[in-house]
Amino acid sequence: MxxxxxxxxxxxxxxxxxxxxxxxxxxxxxxxxxxxxxxxxxxxxxxVKAGAINTASAEAFERRGLLPAVEAMLPGASRAAGPARPSVGHFGGIQVPAGPVDEEDPELRGRGRSGWYLQVPxxxxxxxxxxxxxxxxxxxxxxxxxxxxxxxxxxxxxxxxxxxxxxxxxxxxxxxxxxxxxxxxxxxxPGTDPRITGRHAVVTVEGAEGLGRGWQYTPAGVYVHGPMPGRVRTVEFDGPPADREAPVTAAEIEASLRRVSGVDVRVTEVIGSAGRYTDNAxxxxxxxxxxxxxxxxxxxxxxxxxxxxxxxxxxxxxxxxxxxxxxxxxxxxxxxxxxxxxxxxxxxxxxxxxxxxxxxxxRGDADSRALRGVVSDFLGSRDGATYYVKRISGLWQRYDLGDGHPLVGSAVPGLRLDDGTRLADHAHEGRTLLVDLAGDDRLAALAEPYAGRLTLVRGSSAGAGVSGLLVRPDGFVAWASADGDPAGLETALTRWLGVA
Known part of the structure; x- marks a missing residue:
């Protein structure tokens, strides 16, 4: 030692x-x-693993001044905001259209400089x-x-x-x-045991013209061909793989793709990103x-x-x-x-x-096919697509941080101050923020003993709907006031920053 x-x-x-x-x-x-x-x-x-970060993650990068570096990695088409995309993602392979999403939903409006998710590897x-x-x-x-x-x-x-x-x-x-x-x-x-074997790889494949595009459901499982050239994915409901760590071969991918698709394809070479996964939860x-x-x-x-x-x-x-x-x-x-x-x-x-x-x-059984139809209808509706976006974006997440203003316990809004800065611009050092939007010296007095743990941000923000905020370093609101009353702030400061 x-x-x-x-x-x-x-x-x-x-x-x-x-x-x-x-x-x-x-x-x-x-x-x-x-x-x-x-x-x-x-x-x-x-x-090749996760291919995108959601709004909550993008806002975390923005608070630390790293979002420009993330955005620089985006392909050109991904720089558009979420609503410009034809699809906002999938649920078990069911594509969720962007068109019906309620962009004026209070939880979505004005969130994320680059949309609801960013396609960055x-x-x-x-x-x-x-x-x-x-x-x-x-x-x-x-x-x-x-x-x-x-x-x-x-x-x-x-x-x-x-x-x-x-x-x-x-x-x-x-x-x-x-x-x-x-x-x-x-x-x-604790949790639930795996029931599937998923495989993914970028391969050279002959006979690919017989494969469907996008997510395809069959009685034997699910497969995906594309959109990246040569990328294939299969899901089979026959339990976990015997050896998850063994190299994924062309023969294995070919056999799985044939079983699931029923198409006489030939996989001649694995050229990248081959792996297996299960639904172990x-x-x-x-x-x-x-x-x-x-x-x-x-x-x-x-x-x-x-x-x-x-x-x-x-x-x-x-x-x-x-x-x-x-x-x-x-x-x-x-x-x-x-x-x-x-x-x-x-x-x-x-x-x-x-x-x-x-x-x-x-799954390929009749019950799952029926459920898939119901879920497809819901996700294609205004309420369903909006619900989906709020969930995958991470914006639904709240913590129980006490009563009071509705913002308490939620992620801080992306406020723009009248001096041209965004609230996130003041969070690069990773400290708690006490935001005074009403010029209230009482807030400054309460903040003073916490120098080094807290940054006082004073300014104004037209239409913000709040006069003061206490924002934890992780971006969640620990205290808020709509009318300039600092009641509860001292308690919140002690709860999250200790005794000054």
């Missing part, structure tokens, strides 16, 4: 340098926390966060795997393969669905055990349908980051870190059910 006279080697060790681990590391780095990220891969994973998100983490002084070690650890009341001794142990204050498992950290720490991980009962925490897929696993996993994990990271940083820095109010599980666990449970429901409508 390595332990010097001044304390741990690092305040936090993050196991895993995927986008969730790197997002968490950047949030911690902003607060001056000493972070080590250990990643077993020598190089970033370039496999996960690998690019990872690169952007990796660069930012390096700028903040986060140490990233590649080719280094966590082999085990010993946790006690004062910290965690982490055993790294072939290297000396490191002593850290906290260990966070961002090491994916088969998380070693989760297993060794003894987290309970499990969630840790808590995201914290002492000084060990879970984030992202380490805390919850589910099928990839509708691409919710990346966004769910990024939401976990921005919720946990400032709370863990406050705990490390010593000013966190009692119980702050435990609100991470309390706030994020219900969101994760919803995503698991969202993906389970999609599997239910994809």
């Amino acid at each position: 390595s332990m010097n006279d001044t304390g741990p080697d690092y305040d936090v060790l993050v196991a895993g340098a995927g986008p969730v681990g790197l997002m968490l590391a950047t949030e911690l780095g902003l607060a001056g926390v000493r972070v080590l990220v250990a990643e077993r891969r020598e190089e970033p994973d370039t496999a 996960q690998v690019e998100v990872e690169r952007i966060l990796g660069r930012r983490a390096a700028e903040l002084g986060v140490e990233l070690r590649r080719g280094v795997e966590v082999r085990g650890f010993d946790a006690d009341e004062t910290g965690v001794t982490v055993h790294l393969d072939g290297r000396r142990d490191v002593r850290v204050g906290w260990l966070v498992g961002c090491d994916g669905g088969r998380s070693l950290v989760r297993r060794l720490a003894g987290f309970e991980f 499990r969630q840790a009962t808590t995201y914290r055990r002492g000084r060990v925490l879970l984030c992202g897929d380490a805390a919850h696993v589910h099928s990839p349908f509708s691409g919710q996993g990346l966004n769910l994990g990024l939401g976990d990271a921005v919720n946990l980051g400032w709370k863990l940083a406050a705990t490390v820095r010593g000013w966190a109010p009692e119980g702050l870190l435990d609100t991470y599980t309390g706030e994020r666990h219900p969101i994760g449970a919803w995503v698991l059910d969202w993906t389970r429901a999609q599997v239910a409508v994809m």
